[in-house]
Amino acid sequence: MLAKRIxxxxxxxxxxxxxxxxxxxxxxxHTSAAGAxxxxxxxxxxxxxxxxxxxxxxxxxxxxxxxDAIGNLARCPITAGGWIDSLAxxxxxxxxxxxxxxVNTACKDNPREVRRIIRKYGKQAVxxxxxxxRGLWMVDRGxxxxxxxxxxxxxxxxxxxxLLTDIDHEGTALGxxxxxxxxxxxxxxxxxIAFGGVSHWDHxxxxxxxxxxxxSAANCLHYSEGxxxxxxxxxxxxxxxxR
Amino acid sequence: MKFCKRxxxxxxxxxxxxxxxxxxxxxxxxxxxxxxxxDWSARWQELVDLAEEVKARAKERGAAFDVLIPVSGGKDxxxxxxxxxxxxxxxxxxxxxxxxxxxxxxxxxRNLVKKSGCPLVHYDTPSATARKLSRWAILYPRILDPTFFxxxxxxxxxxxxxxxxxxxxxxxxxxGFSESCGLLTLQYRQEFTRWKRTEFSMRGVDTLEILExxxxxxxxxxxxxxxxxxxxxxxxxxxxxxxGLYLGNFTPWDALAQTRLMVKEWDFMPYDQQxxxxxxxxxxxxxxxxxxxxxxxxxxxGYGRATDDACTEIRLGRMSREEGISMVTxxxxxxxxxxxxxxxxxxxxxxxxxxEAVDPKRDPRAxxxxxxxxxxxxxxxNHVDDEGVEAARLPQKEGTERTFHPAxxxxxxxxxxxxxAQLMPGPLWTL
Numbered sequence: 291m292l293a294k295r296i297x298x299x300x301x302x303x304x305x306x307x308x309x310x311x312x313x314x315x316x317x318x319x320h321t322s323a324a325g326a327x328x329x330x331x332x333x334x335x336x337x338x339x340x341x342x343x344x345x346x347x348x349x350x351x352x353x354x355x356x357x358d359a360i361g362n363l364a365r366c367p368i369t370a371g372g373w374i375d376s377l378a379x380x381x382x383x384x385x386x387x388x389x390x391x392x393v394n395t396a397c398k399d400n401p402r403e404v405r406r407i408i409r410k411y412g413k414q415a416v417x418x419x420x421x422x423x424r425g426l427w428m429v430d431r432g433x434x435x436x437x438x439x440x441x442x443x444x445x446x447x448x449x450x451x452x453l454l455t456d457i458d459h460e461g462t463a464l465g466x467x468x469x470x471x472x473x474x475x476x477x478x479x480x481x482x483i484a485f486g487g488v489s490h491w492d493h494x495x496x497x498x499x500x501x502x503x504x505x506s507a508a509n510c511l512h513y514s515e516g517x518x519x520x521x522x523x524x525x526x527x528x529x530x531x532x533r
Numbered sequence: 534m535k536f537c538k539r540x541x542x543x544x545x546x547x548x549x550x551x552x553x554x555x556x557x558x559x560x561x562x563x564x565x566x567x568x569x570x571x572d573w574s575a576r577w578q579e580l581v582d583l584a585e586e587v588k589a590r591a592k593e594r595g596a597a598f599d600v601l602i603p604v605s606g607g608k609d610x611x612x613x614x615x616x617x618x619x620x621x622x623x624x625x626x627x628x629x630x631x632x633x634x635x636x637x638x639x640x641x642x643r644n645l646v647k648k649s650g651c652p653l654v655h656y657d658t659p660s661a662t663a664r665k666l667s668r669w670a671i672l673y674p675r676i677l678d679p680t681f682f683x684x685x686x687x688x689x690x691x692x693x694x695x696x697x698x699x700x701x702x703x704x705x706x707x708x709g710f711s712e713s714c715g716l717l718t719l720q721y722r723q724e725f726t727r728w729k730r731t732e733f734s735m736r737g738v739d740t741l742e743i744l745e746x747x748x749x750x751x752x753x754x755x756x757x758x759x760x761x762x763x764x765x766x767x768x769x770x771x772x773x774x775x776x777g778l779y780l781g782n783f784t785p786w787d788a789l790a791q792t793r794l795m796v797k798e799w800d801f802m803p804y805d806q807q808x809x810x811x812x813x814x815x816x817x818x819x820x821x822x823x824x825x826x827x828x829x830x831x832x833x834x835g836y837g838r839a840t841d842d843a844c845t846e847i848r849l850g851r852m853s854r855e856e857g858i859s860m861v862t863x864x865x866x867x868x869x870x871x872x873x874x875x876x877x878x879x880x881x882x883x884x885x886x887x888x889e890a891v892d893p894k895r896d897p898r899a900x901x902x903x904x905x906x907x908x909x910x911x912x913x914x915n916h917v918d919d920e921g922v923e924a925a926r927l928p929q930k931e932g933t934e935r936t937f938h939p940a941x942x943x944x945x946x947x948x949x950x951x952x953x954a955q956l957m958p959g960p961l962w963t964l
Contacts, residue, residue: 306549308551309717309718311718311720314553315551316551316553316560316563316715316718317551317560317563317564317715317716317717317718318548318549318550318551318560318716319548319716319717320728320732321547321548321549321732321733321737322732322737325728325731325732325737326728328728329726329727329728329732331767345554461720462720463720463721489720489721509718509720509721510721512717512726512728513717513721513722513723513724513726514722514724514726515724515725515726515727515770515775516767516771519771
């Protein structure tokens with residue numbers, strides 16, 4: 291059996307690391323993205339996901355600068371996400387050192403470009419990011435309804451992985467939505483990365499038990515020393531199959 | 534420049550303060566508001582349970598102390614130690630002595646040790662070291678702060694002591710960056726972390742970098758000078774399972790109520806004369822370098838200590854935004870004449886040298902230079918009637934809960950003396 295992965299997520303707005311609570315960006319955390327990386331002890335992470343959640347594209351360059359700094363520092367595969375709507379944008383991030391990209395709104399608005407990215411880089415390099423709110427599939431940073439959950443499952447089945455978020459759980463500190471993870475795991479043969487709501491490592495175990503292949507978290511990792519390392523030690527202690 | 538619609542914070546603070554684009558309210562105000570939604574009795578129970586666990590663990594190891602409390606002797610230190618004793622813990626107090634102590638600060642520290650009966654370990658900075666480090670830091674472009682060395686020491690030395698004495702639990706006071714800038718939220722338990730110490734308290738300059746810096750070498754700063762600033766290794770901290778928690782996560786932090794309590798219970802003494810840079814008489818009274826640090830902050834970012842203190846009061850509903858703005862207008866620009874000269878003499882520098890170092894690092898959003906000199910580009914006075922201010926206003930507290938109620942004359946300088954000095958409440962000179 292493949293080991294389960296632990297994936298810290300860095301949420302960036304205009305190049306600054308922020309916390310997100312139900313997709314509201316409430317507070318800026320670090321002075322730099324590189325600082326955040328060091329703080330989370332990401333040497334112990336299996337992968338890192340870096341998401342640009344800025345509300346518009348006006349300061350996209352700040353994201354590139356931050357992403358570049360992260361790329362220089364990280365010692366594990368990096369997934370870049372946010373505002374990737376074309377092959378050209380994906381090309382740019384891959385050339386900056388991304389190992390995978392996530393696509394979210396493009397799955398709805400521009401599936402042709404998603405297929406082009408998959409054709410060029412392989413499906414293992416494309417993670418579909420799916421945001422669900424009360425059974426509805428949301429796109430564009432959770433602002434627009436794109437269809438039902440079933441539509442999302444249909445739209446992302448050709449991607450390599452799914453980064454699955456329940457918007458109502460994200461930033462609540464109450465844990466993942468295990469029913470949602472179960473529903474996706476049942477329908478989709480591809481790996482699922484659970485995201486949104488972790489405040490205790492227990493929540494990660496719940497996610498793994500619900501059928502996720504990887505667990506990820508963002509906000510809570512800023513709060514303690516060597517957080518990724520201690521999450522790994524805790525999960526190992528509970529008998530979870532982690533590296 | 535944008536200002537918060539509820540308090541008086543500008544958008545260019547450090548750590549970055551996010552202003553909610555929909556409401557115009559800043560993250561620190563939201564942090565304060567979130568306190569109202571928290572079940573504090575459950576949080577307190579959490580701390581009580583944790584204290585029991587800590588006691589049991591210490592007993593198992595046969596340790597003399599349960600908890601390490603970093604103290605300066607101020608109101609927060611008093612409250613931390615007092616609370617720890619209420620919880621039945623056996624604290625060891627730890628003080629980083631930077632040498633820039635005020636008379637009242639030393640009196641309060643002695644008072645704390647006497648009243649609590651807890652032992653105190655301390656590191657005393659030799660004045661030659663303090664001079665070298667301050668001289669370097671006030672001119673170093675990434676820092677520009679004479680108090681750099683003691684912010685570093687306060688955030689590093691206690692961890693060294695904890696590791697050395699094998700005390701795995703530290704109790705800090707409030708999480709200051711969250712209270713003033715909304716750095717983190719209250720949803721998760723905030724722990725003391727190395728990144729906050731390095732990125733903010735030390736301005737991103739880690740101790741080894743100081744050794745390697747040429748200007749620092751010219752000042753003659755040696756490894757010995759920097760001993761208390763080296764952070765223990767991850768292994769040392771990991772093997773001890775060291776955890777530093779903030780008391781502000783378990784009680785709704787309210788500085789005025791806590792100061793009142795400490796004055797009553799332990800005879801804590803606030804300052805009793807008007808101060809140069811703020812109206813608060815209880816905060817930051819233990820050192821006399823702080824006004825210089827605050828003044829440089831004003832020169833760089835356009836706001837100072839009075840802004841911080843006014844914001845705290847506004848967020849708690851004890852002061853209206855308009856009163857806050859008048860406090861900012863009264864205090865923020867004041868040059869701490871006496872303190873500044875004292876430091877310039879001590880450091881062997883001139884004011885011109887300091888300004889020369891500070892000028893290139895002024896935030897262009899706050900300051901622009903024209904033919905008349907540096908001009909403050911925006912002030913909260915320009916934002917008294919901003920759209921949305923009324924909607925963001927908090928319900929105001931009444932009576933003795935108002936900041937400038939005569940009953941609070943010991944804690945806040947009201948600007949105009951409200952009654953003759955002989956009628957001032959409480960014993961002011963008990964030294």
